Amino acid sequence: MMDFLESISPIASAFAAILSTIIAAIVVWLTINQLKAQRIHNRLSIKPVLSTHFKAEKNDQNLVVSILLDNFGMGPGFIKNGVFYNAEGAHFDFNTKELKAEVERVVKRGTVNHMLSPFAVQPNTSVSILSVPLPPQFDLDSLYMELEKFGIKITYESVYGEKFEINETLSKDISKT
Numbered sequence: 001m002m003d004f005l006e007s008i009s010p011i012a013s014a015f016a017a018i019l020s021t022i023i024a025a026i027v028v029w030l031t032i033n034q035l036k037a038q039r040i041h042n043r044l045s046i047k048p049v050l051s052t053h054f055k056a057e058k059n060d061q062n063l064v065v066s067i068l069l070d071n072f073g074m075g076p077g078f079i080k081n082g083v084f085y086n087a088e089g090a091h092f093d094f095n096t097k098e099l100k101a102e103v104e105r106v107v108k109r110g111t112v113n114h115m116l117s118p119f120a121v122q123p124n125t126s127v128s129i130l131s132v133p134l135p136p137q138f139d140l141d142s143l144y145m146e147l148e149k150f151g152i153k154i155t156y157e158s159v160y161g162e163k164f165e166i167n168e169t170l171s172k173d174i175s176k177t
Contacts, residue, residue, distance in 0.1 A: 046075030046159050052152055052168050056140055063138050066131040076120040081155040
């Protein structure tokens, strides 16, 4: 009986070594897959999701029409570039005199008092890209018809450097308050 056990011992030893190597390889493979899944989860959990909308606030003294940039995502959006464009194909970069002149041409009066400069839009916040004060009797419907001819294109990045772009017309989601 002892001879039988001694003859099996090298086979059992080799089998145990092979089995432990296979188990170790499976554990390494599972660990790598878990790290990949964790990396994907981390990227998605801080992805910014930006969108624009109008807001018109009217009181006795003033009417302020604003274009707001909203971040509905979980991470900050780093604005890299932004342009307004009209139906004729003209582009107006943010913070340029040409954009200010075009806004004043469209609304005929009023001034641009704030425009976007490169920065980060924090999660669950709204930031005014453009705000135009107007007299309270200004006709909003004609302004909205004129603004429908415009669009906005914004390029932004996530914390991980992933690039995103929004390209929307300004007639989207007009809210009057």
